[in-house]
Amino acid sequence: MGLLSVAIWLPILAGSVLLALGRAGNGKVVRWLALIAALVSFVVTLPLITGFDAATVELRDSSKGNYLGITITVTATSREQLDDLYRALTSHPMVKVVL
16 A cells, blocks of 8 residues: 555544544543544655655646646656556546546
């Protein structure tokens, strides 16, 4: 599983666990677990933020100005990571074409 997948699923799973534990008697435990889950989720995303290079992004308008073309150069470390990225981009409602 790629780092981006972990960064997406970790808060969802932690939220599900916290929701299951969220009874009146568990308030203090739930708050501590929520804090720990938030901090772990933040730490997991740090390599994604620090590894981003804004110079790899190129923006240009379409010939009629109806669309904004975005070129982003990425370095995938595995075929699975590349496939995950492709699926994420093609499923987004604002993305029209992915090459």
